[in-house]
Amino acid sequence: MDKLHQTLMRYFGYSAFKVGQEDIIQSVLHQKDTVAMLPTGGGKSLCYQIPGYMTEGLVLIISPLLSLMEDQVERMKMRGEKRVAALNSTLSFHERRHIIRHLPSYKFLFVAPEALMSDALLQQLKSMHVGLFVVDEAHCISEWGHDFRPEYSKLGEWREALGHPIALALTATATKQTLKDTVQTLRLQQPDFHIHSVNRPNxxxxxxxxxxxxxxxxxxxxxxxxxxxxxxxxxxxxxxxxxxxxxxxxxxxxxxxxxxxxxxxxxxxxxxxxxxxxxxxxxxxxxxxxxxxxxxxxxxxxxxxxxxxxxxxxxxxxxxxxxxxxxxxxxxxxEEDADIQSHLIQAEGFDDPEIDFFLAQLSQVPTNDEKKLRERLMEAGLQETRARMLTHYYMMHQSEQPRVLLENLKEKLQDRQTEKLKKVWQFKERITxxxxxxxxxxxxxxxxxxxxxxxxxxxxxxxxxxxxxxxxxxxxxxxxxxxxxxxxxxxxxxxxxxxxxx
Structure with a gap:
């Protein structure tokens, strides 16, 4: 039995890999940036845990949801892995500070993307060897993906700040455009692609x-x-x-x-x-x-x-x-269902008076701290998801003249709404x-x-x-x-x- 299968048996009790897992793991072990698409249930977490056990350095896993992080951490602890932690909004200030101060004692660290905005965390990570930079649910990277998270757009910048560790981007569903956006955003170097069918025959x-x-x-x-x-x-x-x-x-x-x-x-x-x-x-x-x-x-x-x-x-x-x-x-x-979804998408948009009002709110915050800008919008009554989106586009264009900023902001918001509506009608065509x-x-x-x-x-x-x-x-x-x-x-x-x- 080779070392890879020995590690699989030792930590997980399995004698064989699921389809696709071994090729993805081998790619990471050969120090290749890797983009992998495995269907839900295909065992994506194993693809970064085994390389973590077989290589030096911290495995940093960026995950979009608290439930994802908590579930993975609990399962790893149940298998006896004590060197794992998650940094998220459920922790108190003292709990976060304790984890950051003791980061060298951890092997696996789960973080929400916004956690990397913390200077204290980023500085501690810079002082360490991050061996693997994992992006879970990587479809969140693409601005045109179905679950775009603005904070994901900064992951390439943060990865560079950490010295370009090997990257592994994992998702269950992605179009060609989403995969292209993933490579560009993470600034991957000639990545290996392991793209498996989204089809679930069972x-x-x-x-x-x-x-x-x-x-x-x-x-x-x-x-x-x-x-x-x-x-x-x-x-x-x-x-x-x-x-x-x-x-x-x-x-x-x-x-x-x-x-x-x-x-x-x-x-x-x-x-x-x-x-x-x-x-x-x-x-x-x-x-x-x-x-x-x-x-x-x-x-x-x-x-x-x-x-x-x-x-x-x-x-x-x-x-x-x-x-x-x-x-x-x-x-x-x-027949009315597509209209319901279209209405929900349009309700996420902004009319001109709203944009003017919220831009005025942002202009009163003399900072480039995206988190503080977003919080200002939420204090002014904007729902969190809409606040994230508006702040993201504002940060992209804030150096421009006010008139140009306003025009570009409206254009970006309209383009996003148009793309989401297009996806609704593409689905309707396939249903009918x-x-x-x-x-x-x-x-x-x-x-x-x-x-x-x-x-x-x-x-x-x-x-x-x-x-x-x-x-x-x-x-x-x-x-x-x-x-x-x-x-x-x-x-x-x-x-x-x-x-x-x-």
Whole structure:
């Protein structure tokens, strides 16, 4: 057994790699900047952890979501890795300072991209040897990607400041343009590309066109009662997640909870854990749920409305079937759905009076500190996502004359809105088309469907004659008690612990 497989067995207990992992790891070990696209569930975290164990220096992992970081840190600690930490907004000032001061004792450090704006952290990192610079969810780099994060645009600059460590960019979905943007932004040197198909053959694809919102809801209730779970229902708004969860509770036997970004962190964490441990059958959620949730046996994903892009759709259906077993994605659609998404995108935009007002706010802050500028906009009443975007474009053009700055700012914001609307209509075209749904989605990523995985396999898509009855429950569902509120549940747990100690 070679050293690579010895490391795999020693730290993870596996005797073989998943498809694509070994080639990516070998590329990093040969000191090559690497861009890798593996489907959800393909084992991306292993691609930086094994090189970390086999090489010198700190492994710095930039990750966009707290749940992703916390999940990875917990899993590494459960395997016995003590040299791991995460720097994020949940830590107190003293906790952050402790980690930064003791950074040389860590092997793996997870950070949100905005954390690298900290001079204290950057200076400490400069004094160390950063062996590997990892960008997780690298599609966030691209301005035209489905989940762009403005802070990601500075990663190339920060990487240069750290002495150009080897970079590994990881994602599950990316178009050619997104991959190109990744290379340019990170300033990669002749990178190796390891691009694997976004196709998940074990996930059957169903699309159903309905006349009204009410018929979609009725169909969703039928599906959650008949299809083998556990499952997810993705909704376009926070209110809809609550409405659907209530409807499922009233009309079915499913143990269901809702999940969205407006909930308290304690509520979200408890629901995640209950779902992972099998105490909940179904979660009605926005796109806030999914990344970093390590549950391999999700059997179905239902969309009450198409997401805003094909990339987002492929990410979300990829939550299912991570164990490789047969699963199904059901997209419920009405003609008005594209209009709903278009309205949501337009609501993110800015009219001229808003731009004038918020530019005036920014001009009153005599600083180039992007974080302070963003906070000023939020104090003035701007929602965080919109504040991040406006501050990002302002920083790009602030050296220009006020009139030119205003024109360029409006142009950038309009271009972004136009691109997002274009993605909505590209998705609509594929939904309303009668050809193979799977091939239609893959064509967006310039892929062709392997015929062995197509209609001949019998589980391709509804356009190819899929029989949904193959995914139905084999046993009758049991009626089970609903989960208590998380505070009540925690009180019960602490009470049991105290009783056990006496």
């Amino acid at each position: 996930i059957a694809l169903v699309k159903e066109v309905h006349e009204t919102k009410e018929t979609k809801e009725k169909r969703a209730l039928e599906l959650v009662e008949t299809i083998q779970g556990p499952g997810l229902i993705y909704c376009p708004t926070r209110q809809m997640t609550e409405d659907i969860a209530l409807l499922v509770k009233q009309k079915t036997h499913q143990r269901v909870e809702f999940y969205h970004g407006g909930m308290e962190a304690g509520d979200r964490m408890l629901i995640q854990q209950q779902f992972i441990s099998g105490q909940i059958d179904l979660i009605s959620c926005t796109s806030a749920f999914g990344m970093g949730i390590d549950k391999a046996d999700i059997r179905f994903v239902i969309h009450m409305s198409p997401p805003q892009s094909i990339e987002a759709f492929m990410q979300e259906i990829g939550r299912a079937g991570r164990d490789g077993k047969s699963s199904v994605s059901v997209l419920l659609y009405t 088309d009668h050809s193979c749904f799977r091939q239609s989605l893959l064509s967006y990523f310039d892929e062709q469907l392997d015929q062995a995985e197509g209609s001949s396999s019998g589980n391709c898509c509804s356009s190819c004659g899929l029989d949904l009855s193959d995914y139905e429950k084999k046993d009758q569902p049991l009626e089970l008690n609903e989960m208590k509120h998380w505070k009540t549940e925690l009180e019960r747990m602490f009470h049991l612990i105290k009783e056990a100690q006496h």
